[in-house]
Amino acid sequence: MPERSASAEFRAGVAAELPLLFGVVPFGLIFGVLGLAAGLPGWAVVAMSSIILGGSSQVVFAQLWGAQVPPAVITATVGVVNLRHALYSASMARYLRDLPLRWRLLLAYLLTDEAYAAAIERFANGPETPARHFFLLGTGLTLWVGWQLSTLAGVLVGAAIPASWSLDFSIALTFIALLAPALRRRSECVAAAVAAIAALALQGLPHKLWIIAAALAGMGAGMLARRLDRREAE
Structure with a gap:
C-alpha cells in the first residue's frame, strides 16, 4: 500500500x-x-x-x-x-x-x-x-x-x-446530553452517580467549591469501581 x-x-x-x-x-x-x-x-x-x-x-x-x-x-x-x-x-x-x-x-x-x-x-x-x-x-x-x-x-x-x-x-441540559450517551460501564455510572450526589450534598460550600469536590468524589468512586470490575473479571 x-x-x-x-x-x-x-x-x-x-x-x-x-x-x-x-x-x-x-x-x-x-x-x-x-x-x-x-x-x-x-x-x-x-x-x-x-x-x-x-x-x-x-x-x-x-x-x-x-x-x-x-x-x-x-x-x-x-x-x-x-x-x-x-x-x-x-x-x-x-x-x-x-x-x-x-x-x-x-x-x-x-x-x-x-x-x-x-x-x-x-x-x-x-x-x-x-x-x-x-x-x-x-x-x-x-x-x-x-x-x-x-x-x-x-x-x-x-x-x-x-x-x-x-x-x-x-x-445543565447540555452537560446531561453530552454525558448520558457516554455512560456504558458500571464504573462510569458509579462515577456519575457519586458526583451528582456529592454536588447536591455540598451545595453549602463557599465559592462554588462543591464543583471541585463533586468532581474529585466522582473520579475517586469511578476508579474504585473500575478496580472492583477488574478483580471480578479475574
Whole structure:
C-alpha cells in the first residue's frame, strides 16, 4: 500500500472530523449565548474559544464568572475539568515524540476531545508513515474552525436575546446530553452517580467549591469501581 502524502493525510483528517461537527456546532452556539448571559463581553467570549479551546471548561468558566466566584476557584475548577486532556496527551505521545517541538506544541493545542476521537484510530491501527501527523492537524484544525465560527454565531445570536431571558438551565441540559450517551460501564455510572450526589450534598460550600469536590468524589468512586470490575473479571 503506497504511503499517503501530507496533503492526503490532512484531507483524510478533515473528512474524519466533519461528521463530529454536528455535535460541536450546537454546543458552540450555546456557549456563545451563555457567555453573554454570564456578563462576559462578546470579544472575551470569542477569545475564550481560542485560548481555552475546551467546550465543557468554557461553559463552567462562564457559569462561575456569572456567579462572581473568585478567580482562583475558577482557575482550579477549569483545570480539573480539563484534566482529561492530559490523558489524551499521554495516549498520543508515543506517536508524536519524534516530531520537532513546534509541531508537538501545535498539535497539543489542537488535541481536543473530538480531534482525539477522530485521530486515535488512525494512529493506533494505521500505517506508521512520516506524514501521519498531518491527519491530526486536519482533525484539529477542522474542529478549531467549527468551534470558532459556532461561538461567534452564538455571540451574534445572543446579543439579540433580552437579558431577562434566563438561559442558565441550558447548561445543565447540555452537560446531561453530552454525558448520558457516554455512560456504558458500571464504573462510569458509579462515577456519575457519586458526583451528582456529592454536588447536591455540598451545595453549602463557599465559592462554588462543591464543583471541585463533586468532581474529585466522582473520579475517586469511578476508579474504585473500575478496580472492583477488574478483580471480578479475574
